[in-house]
Amino acid sequence: MPRQEPKIRAKNFKEVALGYTPEMALEEANRCIQCPKRPCVDGCPVNVDIPEFIKALREGNMQESVKALKGKNALPGVCGRVCPQETQCEAKCTLGKQKAPIAIGRLERYVADWERNNKSAMPPASSLPSPTGKKVAVIGSGPAGLTAAADLAKKGHKVTIFEALHIGGGVLMYGIPEFRLPKEIVQNEINFVKSLGVEIVLDAVVGKIDTLDELLKGGYDAVFLGTGAGLPMFLNVPGENLCGIYSANEWLTRINLMKAYLFPKFDTPLRMGKKVAVIGGGNVAMDAARCALRLGAEQVYIVYRRSEAELPARKEEVENAMEEGIVFKFLTNPVRFIDDGKGWVNGMECIEMELGEPDASGRRRPIPKKGSEFVIPIDTVVVALGTTPNPLIASTTEGLKTTGHGTVVADETTGKTVKDRVWAGGDIVTGAATVISAMGAGKRAAADIDKFLSGK
Amino acid sequence: MIDEKGERIPLTIADCDAQEGTLTIVFMEVGKTTRELGCLKDGDSIMSLTGPLGVPTHVEKFGTVVCVAGGFAVAPIMPIARAMKQAGNKVISIMGARTKDLLFWEEELRSVSDKLIVTTDDGSYGRKALVTEPLKEILETEKVDRVIAIGPSVMMKFCSRTTQPFGVKTIVSLNPIMVDGTGMCGCCRVVVGGQTKFACVDGPDFDGHQVDWDLLAARQRNYLEEEKEALENWQCQCGGHHH
Numbered sequence: 001m002p003r004q005e006p007k008i009r010a011k012n013f014k015e016v017a018l019g020y021t022p023e024m025a026l027e028e029a030n031r032c033i034q035c036p037k038r039p040c041v042d043g044c045p046v047n048v049d050i051p052e053f054i055k056a057l058r059e060g061n062m063q064e065s066v067k068a069l070k071g072k073n074a075l076p077g078v079c080g081r082v083c084p085q086e087t088q089c090e091a092k093c094t095l096g097k098q099k100a101p102i103a104i105g106r107l108e109r110y111v112a113d114w115e116r117n118n119k120s121a122m123p124p125a126s127s128l129p130s131p132t133g134k135k136v137a138v139i140g141s142g143p144a145g146l147t148a149a150a151d152l153a154k155k156g157h158k159v160t161i162f163e164a165l166h167i168g169g170g171v172l173m174y175g176i177p178e179f180r181l182p183k184e185i186v187q188n189e190i191n192f193v194k195s196l197g198v199e200i201v202l203d204a205v206v207g208k209i210d211t212l213d214e215l216l217k218g219g220y221d222a223v224f225l226g227t228g229a230g231l232p233m234f235l236n237v238p239g240e241n242l243c244g245i246y247s248a249n250e251w252l253t254r255i256n257l258m259k260a261y262l263f264p265k266f267d268t269p270l271r272m273g274k275k276v277a278v279i280g281g282g283n284v285a286m287d288a289a290r291c292a293l294r295l296g297a298e299q300v301y302i303v304y305r306r307s308e309a310e311l312p313a314r315k316e317e318v319e320n321a322m323e324e325g326i327v328f329k330f331l332t333n334p335v336r337f338i339d340d341g342k343g344w345v346n347g348m349e350c351i352e353m354e355l356g357e358p359d360a361s362g363r364r365r366p367i368p369k370k371g372s373e374f375v376i377p378i379d380t381v382v383v384a385l386g387t388t389p390n391p392l393i394a395s396t397t398e399g400l401k402t403t404g405h406g407t408v409v410a411d412e413t414t415g416k417t418v419k420d421r422v423w424a425g426g427d428i429v430t431g432a433a434t435v436i437s438a439m440g441a442g443k444r445a446a447a448d449i450d451k452f453l454s455g456k
Numbered sequence: 457m458i459d460e461k462g463e464r465i466p467l468t469i470a471d472c473d474a475q476e477g478t479l480t481i482v483f484m485e486v487g488k489t490t491r492e493l494g495c496l497k498d499g500d501s502i503m504s505l506t507g508p509l510g511v512p513t514h515v516e517k518f519g520t521v522v523c524v525a526g527g528f529a530v531a532p533i534m535p536i537a538r539a540m541k542q543a544g545n546k547v548i549s550i551m552g553a554r555t556k557d558l559l560f561w562e563e564e565l566r567s568v569s570d571k572l573i574v575t576t577d578d579g580s581y582g583r584k585a586l587v588t589e590p591l592k593e594i595l596e597t598e599k600v601d602r603v604i605a606i607g608p609s610v611m612m613k614f615c616s617r618t619t620q621p622f623g624v625k626t627i628v629s630l631n632p633i634m635v636d637g638t639g640m641c642g643c644c645r646v647v648v649g650g651q652t653k654f655a656c657v658d659g660p661d662f663d664g665h666q667v668d669w670d671l672l673a674a675r676q677r678n679y680l681e682e683e684k685e686a687l688e689n690w691q692c693q694c695g696g697h698h699h
Contacts, residue, residue, distance in 0.1 A: 164638050166457050166464070166504035174640075203506035205638055230640040234652070241645055241652060241671055243678045250641035258463065258635065264689045267463035267489060268635070269682035343674030390639055392657065 001106050006323040010293045013178045013261055016320060017081070025110040029058040032102050035094045040104060043092035045440030046147070048072045050089060050104055053111060063122060066115045069108060074150035074193055075143065075439065077116060077185040078172060080109025083436045084314050116188055128197050129156035134453040137162060137220040139206045139393065142170025143435045144226030144426030146193050147442030148449070152224075153196040155450045160220075162204040165257070170228055171427075172435070174249075174257035177287050179294070180317075183256070207393035212400075212422065222421045222449045225408060226442060229427035230390040234383055235279065239337030244273060244345040248284045248384035255291050273379025274298045277348055279334060280384035281306065282432075286317040288382040289326045300326045301376065305333040305353050305366040331355070331366065335373065337381065347375045389428045407431050415445030423449055457504040458492055465489055466634045466656070469508055470531035482531030482560075488686040509637050510660050513627070517544040519601035522594055523569070524587050524615050525551045526607020530561045532629065533606050538568040540604075546570050548600075550590050552611075556581035587611065588618045595622045602627070605664060609672055616664030628664035630655045632675055647671050 002018040003009070009016050020028065032054045040050045049068045056065035069076050085091075085105035093101030115122060134157045138145045141163040149159045167173055172186045194200065206212060206227075215223055232247035234240055251270070254260040258268035276292040278285050281304035292300045302321065304311065307330045311318055322328070331353040338347035352372035355364035388406045399419045401409040408417060408424045415423040425441030427433055457464055471480035485494045496502070513536050521540045525533040530551050541547045547568065552575035553559045559574065559581060566572040573590045574582030583590065587607075594600060595618070603626040605615035612628040619626045632644040632655050639657035646655050647668035653659065 203504050205506060208509055232642050243675055247642040250635055250643045253635055253641050264686050266461045267686060269679055271678060
């Protein structure tokens with residue numbers, strides 16, 4: 001798939017991947033052997049009818065392809081860009097045993113983009129189902145909430161999404177940068193969900209302004225909690241509150257949601273020095289580091305305590321980051337941050353690590369090498385160690401069971417919590433994971449909520 | 457947020473009327489956003505408003521409560537003084553400002569207080585003093601059970617220093633820079649009693665004797681240059697100063 005040249009893209013916030021041309025899409029779609037076992041569908045957490053949309057695409061019937069794609073997935077433009085297809089649908093592809101699997105994600109993106117650019121060519125949406133008279137509140141408008149809302153609306157239930165921020169989309173808006181997921185695409189998919197009859201109430205911090213119990217008493221028959229994992233983790237080492245040290249959430253929220261890269265045209269600024277260290281090895285760390293480059297940092301490091309083989313980020317994102325000139329410091333862990341005397345960070349003392357026996361996660365445990373401390377001169381730090389669920393709702397709701405990690409306990413297949421009429425799914429249940437796994441959870445919960453509401 | 461290009465800023469609710477459906481918010485015009493808000497006319501709207509967020513001020517019958525307001529903090533101290541009074545406390549209020557023109561709501565605050573002391577730095581109205589002077593005198597002459605101090609950080613810091621030798625618990629309302637205000641970003645982190653807290657969800661009220669004031673001040677200064685740039689840029693666009 002064509003991409004912007006590394007040197008050029010590292011200086012702008014435009015999308016890196018440019019998408020297939022029609023010829024390329026057709027060529028790729030023609031490789032699909034339409035095998036009867038359809039293992040790709042099982043590999044997809046929302047079971048998109050992959051062979052159908054590819055078949056329609058290569059027959060030149062784009063309208064049909066869109067219909068097949070969106071039957072199970074309300075957010076194909078998002079998924080085509082940020083899903084880890086290499087471990088899901090594409091990993092299961094029959095062709096993959098011999099040669100390269102079908103690039104399902106790229107085809108999905110192609111079809112979703114075609115629809116967005118050819119709205120007038122699409123037949124008008126089939127009429128909405130007759131209302132069931134049941135009301136569902138969905139808390140959070142991220143991938144889990146949007147998916148659950150769309151599926152419930154398609155069944156005729158009246159769905160209201162409550163979103164804490166001033167714009168819908170959750171992590172798709174504040175977390176994932178423009179160059180990986182253009183915000184116009186997110187808003188387009190939200191508009192699709194709204195077209196199904198879903199109402200989105202913004203600036204509604206459930207758990208604070210209204211409690212979950214108030215919603216249940218206030219006429220909602222069921223509630224789906226999809227509030228994600230919004231609480232940033234810090235290292236808890238000395239000096240971490242110095243100016244110039246950000247959580248990845250703050251860094252990305254300022255940039256993506258508040259558009260700090262367009263300051264002063266937009267009001268929210270982001271103060272960055274010249275040498276930036278991003279701590280962590282996940283997709284969020286890659287995003288934060290690549291944002292720093294685009295904001296004009298002279299040197300950007302990714303500091304990770306394990307080795308390259310253990311990086312949790314998608315391989316494609318690691319490659320993108322490396323190509324753009326980000327320097328990886330593996331087997332390195334910060335132990336303290338150094339003050340420049342004016343309250344701003346100007347150095348990071350690190351210790352070298354070595355890998356020991358595998359730990360609970362199955363990855364080899366990093367162990368500090370005694371006496372190996374050294375200082376990296378940096379003036380900006382982004383801590384991207386992961387997030388845990390925001391405790392706001394759990395702390396103000398009676399009878400919701402949570403784990404020691406702050407995640408809400410819910411049935412794996414149905415999303416049902418131990419609290420009556422309350423379901424949950426996505427990062428709030430699993431801890432920080434992927435967009436598509438949250439969508440899968442939203443889908444399963446929506447099916448179970450529908451079953452409950454229709455008295456089946 | 458005023459519009460889609462705006463910023464999210466934390467403001468304190470001074471009053472509300474559930475029947476009328478109104479909120480009263482008092483703010484000082486210092487930067488671009490607050491000046492822009494000041495330019496709004498009756499009937500204008502803004503894009504986004506959310507709240508109340510954070511933990512409400514703890515109110516109970518303590519005995520004697522001293523409420524100290526520095527500058528425009530008369531607004532946020534009003535509902536607290538009223539609630540403290542309603543809870544059966546003797547309420548002594550102190551309001552201070554740099555100069556007479558910056559004083560407001562004197563009668564309103566007096567109406568919910570057993571006693572009110574007004575100070576100005578330059579002596580243009582009331583007593584010529586900093587708020588800490590009458591605060592110290594009250595602590596020396598009568599038993600005080602709780603102090604609530606709201607205002608600029610430096611004023612809250614010195615109120616806390618004043619009360620510390622008397623061992624009177626002093627609650628301050630911290631105002632670090634915030635972004636989302638819902639506990640998501642950690643921009644507003646403060647250190648209280650050696651522990652990192654998020655002022656937006658854990659606060660804004662904290663024990664003034666345990667706050668790391670130097671850290672708060674450093675983090676508040678973080679964006680001074682950008683704040684100036686934003687203001688200048690805005691003033692150029694709208695053709696000069698409004699007030």
